Structures are given as structure tokens and as C-alpha cells.
Amino acid sequence: MRCEEVRPLLPDLAEGIPREAGEVEVHLATCAACSAELARYRSIILELSALREVLAEPSDGFLARLLSQIPESSWRALVQRVASDERLHFAVFSLGGAVVGGAAIGLLWWRARRGLGAIASGASAASETA
Amino acid sequence: MVSHELLAACRRGDPKAFEEVVRRTHKHVYTQALRLVGDRQDAEDVAQEAYLRVFRGLAGFREEAQFETWLYRIVANTAMSYLRRRQRFGAVLADPEEEEVSLQRASEERVDQQAVDRDSLVKALAALPISLRTVVVLKDVYGLTCLEIGRELGTTEGAVKVRLHRARKRLKGMLFASEEGRDEV
Numbered sequence: 001m002r003c004e005e006v007r008p009l010l011p012d013l014a015e016g017i018p019r020e021a022g023e024v025e026v027h028l029a030t031c032a033a034c035s036a037e038l039a040r041y042r043s044i045i046l047e048l049s050a051l052r053e054v055l056a057e058p059s060d061g062f063l064a065r066l067l068s069q070i071p072e073s074s075w076r077a078l079v080q081r082v083a084s085d086e087r088l089h090f091a092v093f094s095l096g097g098a099v100v101g102g103a104a105i106g107l108l109w110w111r112a113r114r115g116l117g118a119i120a121s122g123a124s125a126a127s128e129t130a
Numbered sequence: 131m132v133s134h135e136l137l138a139a140c141r142r143g144d145p146k147a148f149e150e151v152v153r154r155t156h157k158h159v160y161t162q163a164l165r166l167v168g169d170r171q172d173a174e175d176v177a178q179e180a181y182l183r184v185f186r187g188l189a190g191f192r193e194e195a196q197f198e199t200w201l202y203r204i205v206a207n208t209a210m211s212y213l214r215r216r217q218r219f220g221a222v223l224a225d226p227e228e229e230e231v232s233l234q235r236a237s238e239e240r241v242d243q244q245a246v247d248r249d250s251l252v253k254a255l256a257a258l259p260i261s262l263r264t265v266v267v268l269k270d271v272y273g274l275t276c277l278e279i280g281r282e283l284g285t286t287e288g289a290v291k292v293r294l295h296r297a298r299k300r301l302k303g304m305l306f307a308s309e310e311g312r313d314e315v
Contacts, residue, residue: 011298012294040302040305043246044251045298046246048270049270051255052272054248055158055161056161057157058156058177059170059174062160065178066156066178067152069181070148
């Protein structure tokens, strides 16, 4: 292979993804200019990955502004969690069903007692008049 | 950066835990946003919005991926949405070959051999057109795959690879111009 053919491949080759050695590698082993070029690309990619830990300094008060939006956000997150959790849906529906069922039974019981009371008081009034 | 215990506390809705996550990550988030949008005020806006998305998404975050990787994706996505709203997304998708961008030297200092000077690299990165900078920042700095970047940008993996290739080539041109001249001789 010639330099003109190898050069366009170098930016991707520099990433270091394992591949089978082929004609490019043979060329690189014998061409100082192309191997120097590859080393430059590698050096750029290496330094770019190191930039992840090179941090810019935000303006004064930035952290405070971020923190001030947390309470609202955390509550919203909690509400959304409840809204999206299927197990919680099931629990809420079950609890709701139990409450409605209990209330219905209580109401029937109360009406039944009231009815019995009315019958009893009607009977005692009738016996008094007799 | 952020432990499993801290994330679990966040999921329970503990505001103190959220606060701790923000304290530990805000400079990383701000820096990534700055590298993507290129402006300090815009980067702060992007960071604020990104944290809102983080809080909303934390309940669904299952820790299959690293928290940091997940965070980088959110910041990338927020930055792209921000640029889209600011109608600067066209520049992100523009073909850099058609742009009139001067290959300005990031630094006039002579860089010896293959070593890259960090300050020069930061300047060279900032000098790249946004369409190239976005791709190289997400791939080579933050480790997203070309496929993931394509999804964020709404383009194909192949198109991302082409841009990445051009971006690296342009960076090399800015950083090693003097050495290239020497090699040609």
C-alpha cells in the first residue's frame, strides 16, 4: 500500500479497535511518516478521553441555583414514581376496594339496625296502646 | 462519583440525596454542556434542564448502565434539544465541508513530536464547527457509541462516523500543522 491510501484510514485506525493485521500494518511498520501520523491521532484521542476529568468552573451561584430547584423536582419525581409503579397501582386499587367494600357493609349494617330499632319501637308502642 | 446507596436514597425521594448527587456531578454536567453548546450561560441552562430530566428519570434507572454514562447521555440529549429550540440545530447537522471555517491554529506554539498540549487541544476543540465538535466530544471525550450519537442527532451511524473522521482530521491539522509540513519534506 502507498501512503496516499493509508493516510485516510489513520483517524479511525487510531481508535485502537482490535483488527487483523493486514497491508496497512505492513505499510506502517516500514513508513516512518505514516506511523508518526498515526501516533499523532492516537495522542489526540488519548488526550480527548482525558478531558472528561478536566472540568470547567461554572459561575458563582450556579450550584445554589441548581440546588434551589431540587425540592420541587424531588416531589415531582416521587409523584411520578407512584404514578408509574404498577405494584403501587395494584396496592392503591386494593386498598380503595377494601375501603368501599367496608363502607358498603357498614352502611347496610347501620340501615339494618335502624330498621330493627324502628320495628321494635313500633311493636312496643302498639303494645302500650293495647 | 455516585454510589448505589445514594441512588437508592434518591429513588426513595430523599431531597438530601438529590442534593448530594448534584454537588458531586454539577461540574461534570456543566463542563459537558459547555463543550456541546459552546456558551457559558447556555451551558448553565442545559445543566439545569438536564438535572430535571435526571430527577424524573431516576425512578426508571435500573443501574444496568453506569450512572455516569446515563448522565452523559441525558446531558447530550438535553443539549441537542436546547440547540434545536434555539434553532442552532441546523448548524449541528450542517455539512462541515461546506462551511467556511478557517483552520485557525489553536496555538501558535510549536508542539514537539506527537505530544498533545491539553490547552491547545481545548482551544482546537472549541474552534471546531459545532457539527464536528458535537460528535467528537460525545465519542472521544464521553465515550458514547456512534449509534447512540446518531440517535441523539437524528442521523445515521454512518454519518456520525464520517463526521468523527473529519473532526479528528481537523484537530490533527490544527495541532500538528508544523510537523505535517516537516513530514511532507
